[in-house]
Amino acid sequence: MSxxxxSNTVTAIQPSGIRKFFxxxxxxxxxxSLGVGEPDFVTPWNVREASIYSLExxxxxxxxxxxxxxxxxxxxRYLNRKFQVTYHEEEIIITVGASQGIDIALRTILNPGDEVIVIDPCFVAYAPLVSLAGGIPVHFSTSGKDEFKLNIEALANTITSKTKAILLCNPNNPTGTLLEKELLEQLADLVKKHNLxxxxxxxxxxxxxxxxxxxFANIEGMRDHTILISGFSKTFAMTGWRLGIVAAPTEIISHMLKVHQYAIMCAPTMSQHAAVEALRNGEADVQAMRRSYMQRRNFLVKSFQEIGLPCHMPGGAFYVxxxxxxxxxxxxxxxxxxxxKERVAVVPGNVFxxxxxxxxxxxxxxxxxxxxEASKRIQRFIQTIPVVEPVGNI
Incomplete structure (x- = not known):
């Protein structure tokens, strides 16, 4: 084919670096596999049953x-109960996964040549989605020496007259880094100053x-500057159900709905009925999964440190x-x-x-x-490598 x-934009985009290894x-x-970001829990039975009942x-x-x-x-009600942010039903769109929410957000706000600051390391889809929407991704690097937290002063130097938005993932994929309220407030000052x-x-x-x-929408003055992306995949172990959430002020969400309706029509009906049950009666399952993830996190961080691979303690998500x-x-x-050599699959950090x-x-x-078992295999693998002096500490 000639x-x-x-499309030049599409041909310039590289395939996901994660998929090659898997x-x-x-x-x-x-x-x-320690690679794919998918809960190993099965969607709770009451949630599955709600979907089955909707079909029947x-x-x-x-x-x-x-x-x-x-x-x-x-x-x-959920956003208000959990995160003290207020969005009415007309300010919410149910999307086909959180990724589609990010896609329609970018396509709604960007004009050709607008810049979006993408904070690295980041989810592999961010920069390509900015490009596909006609924008220019501007990569801002964080450092392991700071546990990959934002340096607000350095971030300010990245902003230009073309900057339209900042794409923020908190807690972060892939680092698990959590940005605390004080740092988000500093970011909010920057957002207000430049009207981003x-x-x-x-x-x-x-x-x-x-x-x-x-x-971030809970930070004073930020509701009108925020497009909040959420979903059901990670929290409720509902990856295959393909349901996301977008919440934004009316003047933004009304235009996002136009992009959504022409591209998708609506999210799967039976998945939406399941999600109602998850939000109403899923708290106990979420708490149980969180406790299990925390136990695993503590074990894995300790294991890497004992093996001799420096690793900060992530505040959230399910990655180290x-x-x-x-x-x-x-x-x-x-x-x-x-x-x-050892049949353990991980993702190389440079793809992020x-x-x-x-x-x-x-x-x-x-x-x-x-x-x-994976930690045993990794330790065995490390013992075959001559260790050099580390470049820096984490």
Whole structure:
């Protein structure tokens, strides 16, 4: 096919760096995967049953474009109950996963050439989605020396007259870093000064372990500057149900709804009925999953530190991001050799941005038994590598 028939923007985008390793892993036996960011829990039975019941009673037609009114009302109550942010049902759209929410947010706010600051390391879809929406992703690097937290002064120097928005993930994927309220308030001052928008990806907000979570929309004056992204995949172990949440002020959400209705029509009806049940009666399951994740996190961080791979204690999500600099291997070399020699799949840190080089992402959304075995294999692998002096401490 002649190249001129394809979009230059699309052809310039690289495939997901995560998939390469897991396509390879899927062809191998006895692999323990610490890679894909998906809960190992099955969606709770009462949630599945609600979906089955909706099918049995014939709820198979489209919902409204924005989603079931009943679900949007529950989302409104949930956001207020959990994070003390107020969005009415008309300020909420139910999307096909949180990623679609980010996509329609970007397509709604960006004009060609507008800049969006993407804070690295970050979810692999952020920069490509900015490009696909006609914007220019501007990468801002954080450092393992600061546990990958924002340096507000340095971030301020990244802002130009073309900057439209900041894409924020809190807690962060891949580092698990949690931005506390004081730091978010400093970011808010910057947002007000330059009249920016923040697309706040809060998909992991329920998976916070050591302190209370603060939504960026809850910071004084930030509700009108925030497009809040959330969803059901991580919190309720509902990845395959493909349901996300977008909440924003009316003057933004009304235009986002136009993009959503022409691209998608509506999220799956049976998934939306399941989500109503999750929000109403899912708290006990969420708490149980969170306790399990916290136990796994503590084990995995301690294991990496004992092995000799520096690793900060992440405040949220279900990832650890240990440094492998003292092995002398690149992130890709480490991940590939570990997979081939010891059958453990991890994600090389550089796929999440240049500042992720020298790190690997490991998901602890797998059983403790598998994490114990994986740590043994990683230790065995490390013992075969001549260790060099680390570049820096974490």
């Amino acid at each position: 190249k001129f028939l394809l 396509d390879l892993a899927s062809s191998m036996d006895n692999v323990i 009673t014939g709820h198979t037609a489209y919902t409204s474009n924005a989603g079931l009114l009943e679900l949007r009302e529950e989302v409104s 928008l923040v697309i706040s990806d809060e998909i992991y907000a329920e998976l916070v372990y050591d302190e209370e979570y603060t939504s 991001f240990p440094s492998i600099e003292n092995t002398g291997l690149t992130s890709e070399e480490f991940a590939q050799e570990l997979l081939i 941005g240049e500042c992720g080089e020298g790190y690997i992402r490991c998901s602890y959304a797998t059983s403790l038994e598998k994490l114990i």
